[in-house]
Structure formats: structure tokens, C-alpha cells
Amino acid sequence: MRLGLTCSLLMHLSLLVWAIFSIQQTVSLPVPETVTISVALVTPSDITRMKQGDENTKNLESKAAEKPSDQQSQKEAAKPIPPPPKPQAALPPPPEAEPPKPEPAKPEPVKSEPVKSEPVKPEPPKPDPIAEKLAEPPPPEPTPGPTPEQLAAEKAKAEAEAKAAEAKAKADAERKRREAEAKAKAEADRKRKIADAKAKADAEKRKFDLDKLAKAIDESPEDPRALLDKSNKPTGARPQGDSRTATNTGPSAGTRDGRDTVLSAREADLLRGMLNSQLARCWRLPAGGGGGTTVPVVTLAWNLRPDGSLEGEPRVVQSGAGPLSQVATEAAIRAVKTCQPFQLPPDRYANWRQITDWAFDPSKMIQ
């Protein structure tokens, strides 16, 4: 009994804790997008992304060259340019580097992936037959859209026939392949998963029993889930993927809760500019701030709430010694305090929630 009680208590407690955290989380969610601001903000980063997605841009090429596997998958442009490894330092595209898993359904990437990056050549054959048959019956849950299937179907038909034997390897073989693929490639696109799922279906289709197929899918949900899980793991770290695609732009870019966790250089500049313009109005120095040859530079850090107000006190990251620095520090803190709440785009809260180091440097004002 006691044990039962303690266990029950434990359960309830943990449930409570869980509830608390979920509530907190939902609290931050309700701040959706303020229309005007989000428009202003989104535009530049969108432009960045569009550029990234553009075949003609050099940046893209260089990026693709650098990181063949990941980028190829995410960008159509990557396919045509498979081998050329250009060791360009290029721009600062780091954030994109990760593969965008949540991509809806682009047929091309599917092709490209197996061709280039895959050392193991298991996939290509699978997708076609399944796709065809699947197109007709709606049951297959994971299938994202008809396009990929059709395309895949075209290619795969011939291959599928030839490789019927392989297909027979059935789910096990396929699973192994998938695993191998997943390991080999950082990419875990849905397309792939879809393809895999289809491949399984194909195997069953050989029996030409649609019902069975459907049943098989229903009964053996492990496979698709497993696939999803795999894909989730690698991609989970970077939910930004979807916002990367050229097609997915505008306010919808970003994670489902409306937060775009990508802090592109351009967006950072934008946020920086917004903060700076507001701080510049609040930061007041008595004529010349000393006027001597020593210029006190103060660096502060502070946190902000979603409404732009100050959370806690600003912290001094760096400051000098002596009365001049003390005054400068106070002036900087006063600037932050009098400036809040800051007017910043709510849908980018994640990006401006923490100001980790902000320097107040009067040297240009004095001389």
C-alpha cells in the first residue's frame, strides 16, 4: 500500500511538474506574430533564404560544394553540381548547413541523394511501384504528396522490375538499408522515409494485394515510425530546416510555434540595429563623457521578457575601475532601464531574449 501510495504520489508529482513546464511553454507560445513587425523582419531573412535557394547564386554553389551531402539534399541546385569540391571559405551560411528534413516533398532531391551520397545503393529501385499503387489508395499515412510518388514512379518502374529480387529482401533488408543510409548520411528527409515506406509496401505489393498492403502498413507501423524516429533524431536538433527551403518563406518560416530559431547574420544585424537605435536614444552622456584621453567602455548583459521589458537587472560584463568607469557603467545601466520595454519583433523573441554582451562605447562621440 505504501509503495502504491508513494508511487502514486511520485506520479502525480511528476505529472504536476510536467504540467508546470508545459504551461510555461504554452505561455510563451501565445505571442504569435504581430503583423506589421513580422513583415518588416521577415522580409530580409526571407531574401537571404531565397538567395540561398537560388540555383544561380554562387554562394549556393560554394556551399553545396563544401558540404555535399547535406546541402544537396536541401537544395535542388545541388544535384546538378555533384562532384566539384570547392574549398571556398565563402559566406557565413553556417546556420543552413543542416539538412532541412521537414521539407514537404520535392522529387528531385530524392533522386539526387541516392546518386551522390549513398555509398550503398539500395533505395533507387523501391519507390516506383509503391508510389503508383499508393497514389490510388489513400491509406499510406506518411506519404506527403503525390508529386514525389509520381516522379519516383517514373524512374523506378523499370528499376523495380529488374530489382524485384532485391525488393524481396523485404522489410528487414530495407530496414537495414535505411539504417545504413541514415548513418551514412546526415540527411533524414521525409522523402526518404516515404520512399522507404513505399519500398516496404512494394515488397508486399509483389503479391499484388492492395488490401494486404494496407494491412501490412497498418499492422507494421513500426517501420514508418522507426523511420520517422531516425529522421527525427538527426534533424531534431535543427528544426530550422523547413524555414530554409525557398518555397517556405514569409511568416510561416520557422518552427511550428512561430519561433524562427535561425539567427541569420542578416537578422542579427536587423535586431542589432533595432536595439541600437533605441539604446542610442536612451544612452545619455554628459558632454563628452569625460573629455579626456581615457574613454570608459562598458559592456552589459541583460535578459528580456517577450514584451520587451527587462527581466532582472542588467549585469556588468566588463567595465573599468575608477569613478569615470563607475559613472559610465551607471549611465549604461540607466540607458537600458529607461529604454525598456524594447520594441522588438515578438515572433523573434528567441533571438533577442538574451543580450549576452552589449558594449557602450563613447569613443566615437568624444573626438
Next chain:
Amino acid sequence: MSQLTPMTITRATAFAVIAVAAVAANLLASAPVRAQLSGSTTQGQIAPIPIAIPVFISDDPKLGADIAGVIAGNLGRSGLFKPLDPASYLDRPGDVNQAPNFPNWRAIQADAVNVGRVSRGPDGRLVAEFRLWDVVNGQQKAGQRFATQPQNWRRIAHQISDVIYERMTGEKGYFDTRIVFVDETGPKDKRTKRLAIMDQDGANVRLLSQGKDLVLTPRFNPVSQEITFMAYQGEKPKVYIMNLDTQQRQQVGDFPGETFAPRYSPDGSRLVMSVSAGATTAIYEVDLRSRQYRQLTQTNGLDTSPCYSPDGRQIVFESDREGTQQLYIMNADGSGLRRISPVGDGRYSTPVWSPRGDYIAFTKTQGGRFMIGVLKPDGSGERILSSGFHAEGPTWAPNGRVLMFFSEGQGAGSGPKIKSVDITGYAEQTVATPSFASDPAWSPLLN
């Protein structure tokens, strides 16, 4: 039971594990990928600090208002403060030991509020105390108590001003100081020039000479209430020193020729000055105790306006040895001579080393205009702070961030007036004097 227990355990454990896992997963999932923003602000508002200085709490309302008025005047003239209009105050402090009602002061945009009280002690002395509050942070920034003779109430106000100034700007104050200057009266072609002294804000003017002889270039001893100046004795200018308390004067040295442009060493024990012999004028150093002297420069022209660096190791002066007046620095023993004024068609004169050591102020003439400026001791960073038809004779406030000089307008009825300007060129204004005034010299802090 014994059989049930394990069942319960496993089930409960399973639940617990699931719950914990759920919580953990939730935590992990909810931890957003936080972008950390950093940057900098390099442009702000250069604006005076808004400060509220309510009337001091006192049994004598006039005295309370006078002290607050002197403080507000000092801070306002500095250019670094903007004393707020008392009419805008929403609050009237009633107790110096109580924190003011900050929202009321925030509402009028004050950065700081100074609450004070002045009263008469049992011994007849004035006792003034004040607390300076940071309105934005709601903290006391300074608090002090002074006691003095009633007639010295202005000095209390000046000293409080100094504390506020130092605490709010990080620089030493300069309000509890005096200015010695040449008071000029009479028509332009026949001016009477008398030595006078006043508080830094123009109050308490007192004459030090009666105008029988022409006096020029008074300079303060940095460590005592003593000045040196040049006065004409007959046709020849001679250097004197004068004790400000006794007003006794004494000639320095017994040189056959003219002596002028004296200035004290930082420790007050020596003078440097120009001594002319024939067609040339060289710089000499005179020990005030032993009265021994030595020549520091060798020249065929005119070396004058010498001034020590704050550490006493170097001397800056002007010389026309290269044709036009330029600035030179040498070691205190006369060695290591080098020119510091930039090459160009400007003429530089009356160099004065800042008490902080970071700048040298000068008078520059170029294209028929006079300018007051500063440059660094290595000759770089020249900056013009003021210019006009005639401007001359800069002198530093003891904190090295404010300059006074005198300038003269064009026209028959015009005469010289003393001006002050911040080292950054801000807040130029005229210092109130009873009549025309020239050749200001700033005293060290009185304490």
C-alpha cells in the same frame, strides 16, 4: 500482498519512469535553441544630466533657496547638468533622511535628485547636509554634512556642488575655487587695470590692487594662497608674488632687464619666467627660497610663456626661434628641446599644461582670427574650442576639463570678458564680472 506488491511496484515504477521521462522530454523539447545577441552602441545623446535640486529644508527659507540656487547655478554652468525647473517638481521633500518619492521624480525625467537641509547649530555655525539620489535606480549616490561660519554659506553650496559633480560625472569638481583676474574699467584708450579675485561663479569680487600700476598675467600658486604676476614699475615690467591674505607683494629676482610671464612649478617652490637681455628673451627658473636662478633656454629670439607639466619634469613654452611663434617642450633642466605645434601657417602662443597632464591649451592665430584650443603633449589631437575676433590666455580648472580665457569683441564700446568652455567645446559662456575683465587664472581647489 506479497504477490501484489511486485506488481504494484513494477506498474508504479513504470508510470513513474514514464512520467519522469515525459518531464525530461518536455524539458528538452522546450529548451529553445537560444540565439544570443550581442552588439554595441557607439552613438548616444550628448546631453546634460537632468537633475532636481529642491530648496534646502530650513527654518530660514531664503537661505535654503539660496543654497539650492547656487548649486543649481554651478551645475548648470558646467554644461554637464540641466537643473530642472522647480516649478515642475511634483514633490517637496520634507525630510533629508527619507528616500524621496522616486516615481514623482521619474515623472519629470530627473536622473538625480538632491535633497538637503540647512540649519544653525547651537554654536551659531551653519550645518548643511544633503543626500544625492539616483532616481532611476532608487539608490543614494552620495550624502555628506558640512559646517561653517554663516558668511561662508556659498562655500558650502560650492562644496556640495563639487560632490554632486564628482559623483555624477566621475570627474573632480571645481566649484570651490577662485579666479584671479585683471579688472578693466574706464575708456578703451585709457583703461584702469586692477588685480581682482572672485569666486569661480563671479561672486565675492575683491580688488587686490588699486590701479596705480599696470598689472598683467596673474597666476596662482598651486599649493598656497599666493599669486605671481607682472606689473610695470616705471617703464619696465617686473615679476612679483603676492600673498592673498596679507596682500603683501614682493619682487622676484633682481634682473637688469624685463621679467614677465611668470608661472609656478607644481610644488610651488619655483618660478619659470621670461627674462630679457638686449634683443633676446630667454627662459629662467628661479628658486623662491634661495632666490637663485638659472637660464634654461638659449635663443636669438623671444622665448616666453613657460609652463610646467603637472609632474614638474617638463616645460612647454612659446618661441619664435623658427620665425613665427610656435610651441616647444623641453625637459625641466633645459635639455631635450622639441617643437610640438603642427607645421602650418598658424601661430601658437600662451601654452598651458592641463593639471591632468593630457592636454596643452594654447592661443592660436591664423588668418586674422584668434582661437583657443588644446593639443596633446606630443603635438597630436589639436582641437579648437573657441574662436573669435580676439581670444587669449587660457587657464585650466583644477580638474582639467574646463577652461577659462578672455575674448574681446569688435567695436568701440567693447572690452574683454572672461569666458569658460568645456574641454570638448561645449557650454561656452561668459563669466559674470563687474566690468570688463581679462587674464583669468584659476585657483586650485580651496581645500
